[in-house]
Amino acid sequence: MRAVIIIYxxxxxxxxxxxAQVEYLRPSPAQTIIQRVGATDVEIKFxxxxxxxxxxxxxxxxxxxxxxxxxxxxTTIRFSHRVDIGSQTIEAGTYALQTLPGRRSWKFYLYRDTxxxxxxxxxxxxxxxxxxxxxxxxxxxxxxxxxxxxxxxxETSASLGVSWENVSVRVPIQFHTREAMEAHMQEELDQNIxxxxxxxxxxxxxxxxxxxxxxxxxxxxxxxxxxxxxxQRAMGITMMKLGDRDAAxxxxxxxxxxxxxxxHQYLVELIREELKKLND
Numbered sequence: 001m002r003a004v005i006i007i008y009x010x011x012x013x014x015x016x017x018x019x020a021q022v023e024y025l026r027p028s029p030a031q032t033i034i035q036r037v038g039a040t041d042v043e044i045k046f047x048x049x050x051x052x053x054x055x056x057x058x059x060x061x062x063x064x065x066x067x068x069x070x071x072x073x074x075t076t077i078r079f080s081h082r083v084d085i086g087s088q089t090i091e092a093g094t095y096a097l098q099t100l101p102g103r104r105s106w107k108f109y110l111y112r113d114t115x116x117x118x119x120x121x122x123x124x125x126x127x128x129x130x131x132x133x134x135x136x137x138x139x140x141x142x143x144x145x146x147x148x149x150x151x152x153x154x155e156t157s158a159s160l161g162v163s164w165e166n167v168s169v170r171v172p173i174q175f176h177t178r179e180a181m182e183a184h185m186q187e188e189l190d191q192n193i194x195x196x197x198x199x200x201x202x203x204x205x206x207x208x209x210x211x212x213x214x215x216x217x218x219x220x221x222x223x224x225x226x227x228x229x230x231x232q233r234a235m236g237i238t239m240m241k242l243g244d245r246d247a248a249x250x251x252x253x254x255x256x257x258x259x260x261x262x263x264h265q266y267l268v269e270l271i272r273e274e275l276k277k278l279n280d
Contacts, residue, residue: 026047026072027049027050028049028070030047031045032044037150037153037154037175037177039081039181039184040176040180042080042150043078044148044150046069047071047146048147057101057167063102063103064101064102065100065101066100067098068096069098069148070146074114076097077097078094078095079092079093083175084176085131085160085172087132088129094114095114096110096112096113096114097111098110098111098128101167103136104135105133105135106136107131108132109128109129109130109131110128111129132171132172134169134170137167137168137169138166139167139168142165147161147163148160151170156175157173158172192223193223196219197216199216200217200238201234204217214238218235229256229258229259230267233251233252236255236278237274240277240278259271
């Protein structure tokens with residue numbers, strides 16, 4: 001038994017080591033870049049081939065043919081909020097990045113389908129998004145390792161840069177920072193409201209710390225554009241448990257009117273039951 005256990009641990013260790021070596025020795029190692037610009041997150045996943053003395057552009061990578069812009073799996077780029085690239089507005093999401101390298105300029109594209117290892121044999125034109133054409137900048141010192149990065153970062157703009165061999169290209173991106181910030185703030189506001197509602201419900205349902213339940217429900221209501229009929233019912237129950245029957249009745253009636261107006265029959269019946277308890 002002892003020998004079996006030893007053999008098992010050796011096998012597991014060798015397997016783990018082999019897995020690590022295979023990943024470590026990958027000819028074109030994978031890289032992920034995550035960059036926040038303003039209030040938008042940009043995530044790029046790509047593989048980084050080496051020059052290894054080869055002629056890259058016009059050789060390994062032909063001119064005027066769509067390229068997956070890297071090695072191995074498709075290079076992908078994800079935007080957490082919509083952006084503008086060239087004349088296109090790109091909605092939040094993940095896309096395959098494709099380029100058309102030329103001698104003096106490159107064209108940049110996004111492809112809506114990322115489930116390909118390379119550029120699809122048959123492109124679906126409905127999924128291909130032309131972005132922009134940008135001039136080539138020639139480097140004095142060759143870039144031995146294929147590189148993608150985000151450059152020229154401001155609060156509302158940045159550049160997506162690709163460089164390899166003696167070539168560098170950058171395509172400008174405009175970010176809807178105010179819109180993204182407002183979305184972030186709304187998410188935080190919604191979360192705060194839900195936190196207050198959950199905490200108030202905990203106290204109210206157990207009949208403890210009812211003043212806190214009242215305060216938390218009032219906070220939730222104050223953060224909404226307009227209190228919901230559910231808020232009105234919650235306040236009515238809280239006030240009823242606090243012994244303030246007049247206030248409870250006022251909230252129940254307001255909630256009933258709102259629920260009736262939106263034809264929410266289930267809530268209408270719930271509030272009617274609460275009013276019946278209050279009048280018993």
